[in-house]
Amino acid sequence: MDIENIKSQFPIFKNKINGKPLIYLDSANSSQKPKNVIDRITKFYSKEFSNIGRSVHSLAVTATNRFEETRDLVKKYINAKFREEVIFTKNATEAINLVASSFGEKFINKGDEILITELEHHANYVPWHFIRQKKGAIIKFAECNERGEVDIDAIKKLITNKTKIIAITHISNVTGAIMPVKKIVDLASEKEIPVLVDGCQGAPHLEIDMQKLGCDFYAISCHKMYGPTGVGILFAKKKWADILPPYQGGGGMIGEVKKNDITFSDSPTKFEAGTLQTAEVVGFSESLKFIESIGIKNIIEHEKKILEYALETIKKNNSVNVIGDPKKRGSIISFTIKGIHPHDIATIFDEDGLAIRAGHHCCQILHEKMGIPASARASLGIYNSKDDIDALSSAIKKCNKVFNN
Amino acid sequence: MDIENIKSQFPIFKNKINGKPLIYLDSANSSQKPKNVIDRITKFYSKEFSNIGRSVHSLAVTATNRFEETRDLVKKYINAKFREEVIFTKNATEAINLVASSFGEKFINKGDEILITELEHHANYVPWHFIRQKKGAIIKFAECNERGEVDIDAIKKLITNKTKIIAITHISNVTGAIMPVKKIVDLASEKEIPVLVDGCQGAPHLEIDMQKLGCDFYAISCHKMYGPTGVGILFAKKKWADILPPYQGGGGMIGEVKKNDITFSDSPTKFEAGTLQTAEVVGFSESLKFIESIGIKNIIEHEKKILEYALETIKKNNSVNVIGDPKKRGSIISFTIKGIHPHDIATIFDEDGLAIRAGHHCCQILHEKMGIPASARASLGIYNSKDDIDALSSAIKKCNKVFNN
Amino acid sequence: MDIKELYKEIVLDHGKNPRNKKKCKDFNQDAKGHNPLCGDKVHVFLKLNQDKKVEDISFEGEGCAISMASASIMTETIKGRDFNVAKKILEHFLHMLKEGSKLSINSLSEEENIRMMSLSGVKRFPMRVKCATLAWHTFVHAAEGGNETVNTEK
Amino acid sequence: MDIKELYKEIVLDHGKNPRNKKKCKDFNQDAKGHNPLCGDKVHVFLKLNQDKKVEDISFEGEGCAISMASASIMTETIKGRDFNVAKKILEHFLHMLKEGSKLSINSLSEEENIRMMSLSGVKRFPMRVKCATLAWHTFVHAAEGGNETVNTEK
Numbered sequence A, B: 001m002d003i004e005n006i007k008s009q010f011p012i013f014k015n016k017i018n019g020k021p022l023i024y025l026d027s028a029n030s031s032q033k034p035k036n037v038i039d040r041i042t043k044f045y046s047k048e049f050s051n052i053g054r055s056v057h058s059l060a061v062t063a064t065n066r067f068e069e070t071r072d073l074v075k076k077y078i079n080a081k082f083r084e085e086v087i088f089t090k091n092a093t094e095a096i097n098l099v100a101s102s103f104g105e106k107f108i109n110k111g112d113e114i115l116i117t118e119l120e121h122h123a124n125y126v127p128w129h130f131i132r133q134k135k136g137a138i139i140k141f142a143e144c145n146e147r148g149e150v151d152i153d154a155i156k157k158l159i160t161n162k163t164k165i166i167a168i169t170h171i172s173n174v175t176g177a178i179m180p181v182k183k184i185v186d187l188a189s190e191k192e193i194p195v196l197v198d199g200c201q202g203a204p205h206l207e208i209d210m211q212k213l214g215c216d217f218y219a220i221s222c223h224k225m226y227g228p229t230g231v232g233i234l235f236a237k238k239k240w241a242d243i244l245p246p247y248q249g250g251g252g253m254i255g256e257v258k259k260n261d262i263t264f265s266d267s268p269t270k271f272e273a274g275t276l277q278t279a280e281v282v283g284f285s286e287s288l289k290f291i292e293s294i295g296i297k298n299i300i301e302h303e304k305k306i307l308e309y310a311l312e313t314i315k316k317n318n319s320v321n322v323i324g325d326p327k328k329r330g331s332i333i334s335f336t337i338k339g340i341h342p343h344d345i346a347t348i349f350d351e352d353g354l355a356i357r358a359g360h361h362c363c364q365i366l367h368e369k370m371g372i373p374a375s376a377r378a379s380l381g382i383y384n385s386k387d388d389i390d391a392l393s394s395a396i397k398k399c400n401k402v403f404n405n
Numbered sequence C, D: 001m002d003i004k005e006l007y008k009e010i011v012l013d014h015g016k017n018p019r020n021k022k023k024c025k026d027f028n029q030d031a032k033g034h035n036p037l038c039g040d041k042v043h044v045f046l047k048l049n050q051d052k053k054v055e056d057i058s059f060e061g062e063g064c065a066i067s068m069a070s071a072s073i074m075t076e077t078i079k080g081r082d083f084n085v086a087k088k089i090l091e092h093f094l095h096m097l098k099e100g101s102k103l104s105i106n107s108l109s110e111e112e113n114i115r116m117m118s119l120s121g122v123k124r125f126p127m128r129v130k131c132a133t134l135a136w137h138t139f140v141h142a143a144e145g146g147n148e149t150v151n152t153e154k
């Protein structure tokens, strides 16, 4: 694969950071955007813009079509059965909040259990905490092992007759562990427990097939998939999309509005109140086209190669401690360097144009478990090459130099 | 004012609609975007993009600064006292849902009253309906008079000791009536009742000064202010922002996260969960600059001139019935044409490149009150001229021709 | 192309003076249809005999010229015909709206074909297709004994 | 400019071997500080006498080199001084971080000024300013008897 050619499609890499070429190892946080996505947004605002679904004039018709075509593209990309299963939200966080609120209000009661894991991002814990508070429910945390994974048994042993939903990440955004989602879904479906998958790290780096995964809900963060900010996606199986109550109220999602009562339209409209992120959704159609132009299989293969090289390279440095050692790892490596705080690492890296993330990565529970307040994280995108890893390796050495002499 | 020059800053007007130059009279639905806004988004994605507030590297720092500078610009533009009072949402609908949910959960109980008006957009009714259902509260509708206004007495007489909040639109998106917000706030504050203003139609067309208005909450729809889609603003007085519980849960809005409890950060962070609409917010800073480059006073004056000309012109046509006759009118005229359904009007207009909106404009209560299922609406932006009104007038005549011979 | 392609004489005539716009006597099945985006509403009343023949059909409602004309033309076309034949006619009608093709349905007279074809201009106006089909879907719903309101946003 | 401007010898030294990192005996006031974005935490312990003189000061916590060095340097600088003087020093310190200016605070010895100035490199690293100020704000909070945790996101 011609990574230089792919990289050249991302305008950001033409810029210098502190006088150095940008080396971007922060894609798990948010990916950069290829030119076709940026251009699509420009074109939409310059030639096609109108509010969608509400007006009869030509601009509105075109805009509506472009918007709904994106829904079809997403449906196809994730292999959903129905377009009603594809709901646009503002980010993955909102997608999970929507489920926690709509599902939680309807189906979770006092004493009921919500099963999550110690790996979860705050986005897949805080919304459940709200329901815990409101309903007097209980949150159980499936334990993370020393490899930084949650294995199926850790989940199995927490399932009870009170378990109302299982909410798990697809790939840990700290340890990179790929969760056995399919197995968890099989286990859960024996007891008819719905499964929500936080797919923020899964969707950009794995083949995403709703029929194969079989989960009930899947949350996607488009800005991590080479897409614009301001868009997320909730996949909700039709059986849930049909019966869950709406989440936000406003224009577009109604059926009939009377002074004493209101009826609602069906999914996805029911869940999409107000003016949507029209330009962003339309822009995202180009992200999917970009991904498909390379092929997700090729992306996976490329990232795997770089990931392995990275693990090998940085483990050679004795001062480095890589966090977790999952059997299956997504495009993420978190680490610490002996005696150097992750924030100092990030600052020193930045001096060389190398962007990584330092902190708890919205996973305080996991960091507490590991007994560290923070870690440094390098994460990959399609534009990364072995050169970037070599730069990472030198930068780590530089940290040691700055701190130890 | 040189409207042609201003109009030339909007790329969309270079396009033809059905072979005709676009005449855009649908700004109340969503405004078009000037080039500086579009370019800002392009530049952000091409040169500055990173997720904000979370990483220590240079890109993240720049992006965070650009984002927070926009908050400062908004604070200044609406004359808020504190930057904690400016909360970014995905649209105005979300802003109102946030208040209805956070305020409603905390302060509204069984039998309590929510006071809205018959003019309200569904965005300022449906969220309160949810609270009505959850809490067993009561929604009272202040009556709209024949002029299409709600006068202060209609509100006064509905205020009781049970009134917990008053939620009113600033400008009706159907009749164009400008509401006596200041008077309502004064009335409400005697009884210490907070007032939420749906400022979707107010913010683009009036001087917006939170200190002068004195309201507790003000909801803004950025895409109606020459801004990108995907951003709204909630102004919440500090005293409320401080005490209201968070709305959505996720990354960024937390203090400390433990397995048994979670603390939250302060406003605005508390209300901004997950990855924000970074590019959109940054783009919006240019919308404010665009507005300020013309001057809101000049915009008001220009739109007033066009509005008066429009009223005068279309009232000359006997077949036209203008809806409402408010003493003070914002940049909106809704109307019907005898014997022709609004959708047919919009279709015939569209053939001439003229974009208006037809329907109930998310105001079913008001339309039912007026005894019509739908209306046609022409609404103004800074780019409209008397020529556009002449085109509107000819298009109305064409409708009569198509239908009556 | 001219807006007159959409608003043909026949359409305007049916739009202004819709036929069978009433509640027909002795109806034994009915259904409501609603387009929440634009507010069009129809209520179709049906007298279906045991052999599934449409003995009588009428409608009430409000909406644009296209939706009223379509409902009116539908009632005229379907009255007296078998439900199965009516469904075939609907198929052809939908195909026409989608492809802009000509209609020549064997079971219809030339005049009836022409009347139906007066709505073919809708093809060029995608936002108006729902206006033209609402009454038809509602009719099928009524005949099949559905209870819920037909919602074009489904 | 070099990263060494930020990580000067003095800073690294204080970062690695922070002074007064313990719970001091007989403290009578304390406060916690937290930077939720990066997780830095400090807990400042203070023995303030009736004349508002800082008789003893110490801290516990965890965080980056900058935050630890800043806390350490703070305790060394402030111990034995009046609260009012300490607040003045903080003002100068904040000014230095903002403007990158030199420090020459009269009430401090040259060595003390130099020690404080070792943190001036932070100016070029806006995201790190909070690391450098957290302990100081927490100290003021402790001295003024505040109860809540100091939150840099306020």
Ligand SMILES: Cc1ncc(COP(=O)(O)O)c(C=O)c1O
Pocket (backbone or CB within 6 Å): A250, A251, A273, A274, A275, A276, B028, B029, B091, B092, B093, B094, B121, B123, B124, B169, B171, B172, B173, B198, B200, B201, B221, B222, B232
């Ligand atoms: C008066 C009024 N309120 C609320 C809204 C909803 O705004 P948004 O769609 O941006 O959420 C609109 C516009 O659609 C409006 O005109």
Ligand SMILES: Cc1ncc(COP(=O)(O)O)c(C=O)c1O
Pocket (backbone or CB within 6 Å): A028, A029, A091, A092, A093, A094, A121, A123, A124, A169, A171, A172, A173, A198, A200, A201, A221, A222, A232, B250, B251, B273, B274, B275, B276
């Ligand atoms: C695993 C995981 N879940 C949830 C999120 C939240 O996604 P967003 O910020 O797009 O809402 C992220 C990214 O920040 C993530 O990595």
